[in-house]
Amino acid sequence: MQEILLIGAGTMGMEHAASYYSMEDVHLAGIVDLRKEQAEQIIGQHDTKLFQTLDEAVNTLEHIDVIDICVPTYLHKEYVMKAADYGIHVICEKPLAYTLEDAREMIDYCEAKQVKLFVGHVVRFFPQYAKVHELIANETIGEIGVVRTRRGGEFPAGWSDWYADHTKSGGVILDLMIHDFDYLRWNFGEVDRVFAKGLAERNIEHLDYALVTLVFQSGVIAHVEGTWAHQTFSTQFEFAGKTGIIEYDSLKEEPVLLSMKQSKAKSSGGVAVPQSPLKKTPYTIELEHFLTCLKTNATPIVSAEDAYKAMEISVAALQSLKTGLPVSLGREGGVLL
Numbered sequence: 351m352q353e354i355l356l357i358g359a360g361t362m363g364m365e366h367a368a369s370y371y372s373m374e375d376v377h378l379a380g381i382v383d384l385r386k387e388q389a390e391q392i393i394g395q396h397d398t399k400l401f402q403t404l405d406e407a408v409n410t411l412e413h414i415d416v417i418d419i420c421v422p423t424y425l426h427k428e429y430v431m432k433a434a435d436y437g438i439h440v441i442c443e444k445p446l447a448y449t450l451e452d453a454r455e456m457i458d459y460c461e462a463k464q465v466k467l468f469v470g471h472v473v474r475f476f477p478q479y480a481k482v483h484e485l486i487a488n489e490t491i492g493e494i495g496v497v498r499t500r501r502g503g504e505f506p507a508g509w510s511d512w513y514a515d516h517t518k519s520g521g522v523i524l525d526l527m528i529h530d531f532d533y534l535r536w537n538f539g540e541v542d543r544v545f546a547k548g549l550a551e552r553n554i555e556h557l558d559y560a561l562v563t564l565v566f567q568s569g570v571i572a573h574v575e576g577t578w579a580h581q582t583f584s585t586q587f588e589f590a591g592k593t594g595i596i597e598y599d600s601l602k603e604e605p606v607l608l609s610m611k612q613s614k615a616k617s618s619g620g621v622a623v624p625q626s627p628l629k630k631t632p633y634t635i636e637l638e639h640f641l642t643c644l645k646t647n648a649t650p651i652v653s654a655e656d657a658y659k660a661m662e663i664s665v666a667a668l669q670s671l672k673t674g675l676p677v678s679l680g681r682e683g684g685v686l687l
Contacts, residue, residue: 352376352641353413355438357404357429358420359383359392360509362443362470366418367392369634376641379414380407404432414438416644418637422508423525424518427452434463441640443470445528445664446657448520453661457654468640468650469657473529474536475632475639478598478606482589485608486537491591494538497572499530503583505556513578514556521550522558523671524664527576531564531667532652532660534574538566540659544666545676562667 354370356363359381370378380399383389389400401407408414417433418441419426426447433440440460446469447453460467473479486494502522506513513519523546535541541564548560558578565571582601589596594610630638643650666677 352415352644353379353411354416354418355380355382355404355407355411355414356418356420357382359385359389360420363420364392365631365633366420366637367398369631369637371396372630372634373638373641379411382407404429408436408438416441416641419443422512422518423520424448424512427456430456430467431459434460434465437463437465439466439468439644441468441470441637444472444532444657445520445524445661446654447661448518448524450658450661450665453658457658460654466644467654468643469652469654470633470636471529471532471652471657471660472632472636473533474652475636477632478600479533479587481606482587482596482598483533483537485596486589490608491589491594491596491610494570494589494591496590497534497538497570498575498586498588499534499572500575500577500584500586501526501530502559502575502577502580504581505558505578516550520664520668521548521560522576522578523548523550523560523562523667524661526578527560527562527574527667528660528664530574530576531562531663532656534564534566534572535659535663536652536656538568538570538572540567541565541663541666541679542567543676543678544663544670546667546670548671550668550671560667560671562670564663 352375354376356367356378367378370376378398380401381389381392382401382404384402386400393400416439419429420443421429423445426442430440430442447456457467519525543565544562546560546562549558560576562574564574584601586599594608596606596608598606640650662679666679670677
């Protein structure tokens with residue numbers, strides 16, 4: 351039985367708790383949150399203890415295999431470092447940290463303490479995105495030239511309205527678009543240049559939008575759109591290759607649609623890539639994967655270094671947004687103006 355301690359009873363904490371409760375041989379031993387009523391609603395009739403502080407939880411519970419951190423971004427470092435001091439493995443929601451300096455310190459500190467650090471970039475575990483990754487790897491539509499992605503919905507309501515403070519959340523670029531930055535890097539490798547335009551510098555209350563262009567070292571160009579200005583959350587993508595297009599829109603009923611170019615002798619048409627209804631949420635699949643990696647010492651699909659690289663792209667986009675100039679990540683990595 352793997353014993354889990356969850357930090358945070360907000361939206362992501364609720365999602366993670368529901369996932370743990372659905373798993374066999376996994377016990378959500380405790381939840382740490384100052385909001386007693388909210389945490390109690392998550393616990394319900396389950397055998398999970400409620401704590402006010404991490405120290406109280408660690409000193410009370412007999413054993414903890416993993417500390418799962420689902421608190422606002424600016425608090426990630428504090429709890430990751432404390433977990434490492436206790437020698438307990440960590441699952442941390444994305445983004446790993448607010449600054450690259452903090453993220454690097456957290457990764458190095460966990461390594462020094464021999465603590466595994468898993469970062470929740472859940473998009474890799476969504477079936478539509480996982481299927482497209484497979485299609486791209488198999489060169490189903492040939493060499494890809496241009497990609498468009500979009501992700502967004504209404505402005506999130508967080509504890510103490512922390513999303514509205516860009517010094518804590520990093521806005522739509524660091525908190526939301528980082529999903530697509532990680533996913534695109536998973537498919538196409540390292541990014542060479544980043545250029546961004548958006549609303550962050552205009553400080554419009556409870557509205558954020560950005561359009562980021564990524565030029566990959568492979569030559570692929572991606573246009574990544576993120577918005578907190580719509581009522582309904584949705585995601586879209588389009589991958590254009592030499593021999594076809596892969597596209598998806600969560601607002602439509604169609605599954606991922608693969609449209610292949612046909613010779614004149616063949617009829618044109620689309621080949622649907624169907625997805626069965628999920629018995630498990632992508633969050634459950636992700637957390638089960640991390641727990642399995644912990645037991646088997648396997649390499650996770652997304653590593654802490656992957657999370658750092660996604661942050662590098664976000665930081666470059668934020669710099670470009672501020673300066674109005676493209677930012678180079680350099681062939682050896684690292685943000686360069």
